[in-house]
Amino acid sequence: MRRLVLLGGGHAHVHVLKTMGDALDPTVSVTLVTPVARQVYSGMLPGWVAGHYALDDCAIDLLALAARARARVVQSSASLVSPSMREVICANGEVLGYDVLSIDVGSQPAVGDAKGVAEHAIAVRPLERFVQGWEGVLARARDGGLNAVSIVGGGAAGLELAFAMDHRFRAEAGDAAPHVRVLTDARSVVPEYPAAARGRLLREARRRNVGTHPGCAVTEVGPGHLRLRDAIEFSTDATFWVTGAAAPPLLRDSGFATDPRGFLDVNDFMQSVSHPEVFGAGDCATNAANPRPKAGVFAVRAGPPLVANLLAALKGGPLATFIPSPRFLALVSCGGRRAVGIYGAASFEGGWAWRWKDRIDRGFVARYSAAALAGGR
Ligand SMILES: Cc1cc2nc3c(=O)[nH]c(=O)nc-3n(C[C@H](O)[C@H](O)[C@H](O)COP(=O)(O)OP(=O)(O)OC[C@H]3O[C@@H](n4cnc5c(N)ncnc54)[C@H](O)[C@@H]3O)c2cc1C
Structure with missing residues (x-):
């Protein structure tokens, strides 16, 4: 055998x-x-x-x-x-x-030398731990207990999760929905995508009022704050760690x-x-x-x-x-039943793109x- x-x-x-x-x-x-x-x-x-x-x-x-x-x-x-x-x-x-x-x-998400990630952030992997972490944050949002939620990592997964969280917070907490922001140490979000695709995703972020903060290297996560390399702090009620693959x-x-x-x-x-x-x-x-x-x-x-x-x-x-x-097809969902698609240099968006992703x-x-x-x- x-x-x-x-x-x-x-x-x-x-x-x-x-x-x-x-x-x-x-x-x-x-x-x-x-x-x-x-x-x-x-x-x-x-x-x-x-x-x-x-x-x-x-x-x-x-x-x-x-x-x-x-x-x-x-x-x-x-x-x-x-x-x-x-x-x-x-x-x-x-x-x-x-x-x-x-x-x-x-x-696993790359942590580098950032401090406090294990203690104070919810990492996207292992996914089962993320699932539990998100359920806890959503419960707090339903109680109106959150002002701001931060996502560290501005790749496709970070943006997609930010849009999804914003969508869910608005559906369940209405006017009390917390502000969602995305921070990345790169010069822009999704730097790997062609400019037109990035433009579509940035427009979606603006439409939702999801903050995008490029050039922000997070060096420390605390219970209620994020500290950047240049000592600037953001106050945050929950932090998700969705950085690139390590x-x-x-x-x-x-x-x-x-x-x-x-x-x-x-x-x-x-x-x-x-x-x-x-x-x-x-x-x-x-x-x-x-x-x-x-x-x-x-x-x-x-x-x-x-x-x-x-x-x-x-x-x-x-x-x-x-x-x-x-070459591969990337379909990035935008929270609601819409998606932005990227294939090589081409990009597109719409409800049909979300239905395509859903089917796949x-x-x-x-x-x-x-x-x-x-x-x-
Ligand atoms: C929110 C999000 C959305 C994404 N959307 C897309 C998308 O639309 N399209 C796309 O192409 N990519 C997407 N990705 C990227 C994609 O998730 C990864 O590239 C993909 O999961 C890699 O698959 P894998 O088989 O290598 O590993 P995984 O899917 O991560 O599976 C690894 C498995 O191994 C197990 N494991 C880990 N360590 C051990 C160990 N020591 N011993 C035994 N088992 C272990 C884990 O529990 C897990 O079950 C997304 C990522 C995220 C976070």
Whole structure:
């Protein structure tokens, strides 16, 4: 029996589990290590915050997927991998041997040297903690107890969450809705987007009176304030930390070859360049020869070639390359049922763009729902 261990129930691994469940292979034993029983789909998180979805609409049941694939689940986090022993050490003390290891553990918001983030800010990841944190802030807003809410991080996710929060606060707290602001240390919000797309999102921010504060490096979060590098302070009743992707320390700590930022260094086969029996997909891995943004769309695209390569590595077969097109569609929801879309240099917006996003996102989750799994057998 060959042993496959999957770390994390990220976008690529849900597809691996689905495929392994579609065609059970008695020669392979699969173990999934996951701290969560269900994977909340980040693309729908702003829609949940805005009140368009129930959390169940946005969640993929990892335990059901694993059960169908006859995979053992270790409900814990991987703390360390010993590549020389081919073992994973889990936070609950379990040690798992593997022949092939696949890592899809995502990323975490970059904190850098900012102080007080763990104590006083609600980080967007882990998503389950964000979910709890947002529910608490929303309850305070309903009681009229908030004046200002700050989001640190001016990428697409930060802006999308700011619009969603503003939408929900206005719907539930009316005139008592707190002011929402976005701070970023970059020269502008969404600097990676073309100017026209950025203009559309900035217009949306102005329309909503969501503050955007570029050039603001937050160095400290306190119970009621944010301090910037130039000593200016903002008073804030709640702070969300939605900065860009940083690598989970596990990868470097385990001795894998990593890129300078600590992400798993993989080749065109999604294979660790230092340990060929280890594969990585999604945010946690970087292919230096063909780098792509840390976006869910690439983790989703990695699913089919990843499962093919894992099976090839387990059984001895040729590996397929995974070099996704760098062009991808980004749809940024604007709180209400409108979205701004970006594809290359083109951008557009409207209710139809939101409905398009809604269809794509619901379609992704539905692919792994109980109904789809039952039908797939
Ligand atoms: C609000 C928001 C909206 C977004 N919207 C979009 C969008 O519309 N389109 C897009 O392309 N991108 C979007 N992104 C980015 C997207 O979320 C990430 O790029 C994507 O989640 C990466 O997928 P992944 O499979 O690498 O990891 P994840 O989806 O983060 O999954 C990783 C899994 O691994 C688990 N895990 C973590 N550590 C361990 C460990 N040590 N051991 C075991 N398991 C572990 C986690 O619990 C999690 O279940 C958004 C991000 C946010 C925050």
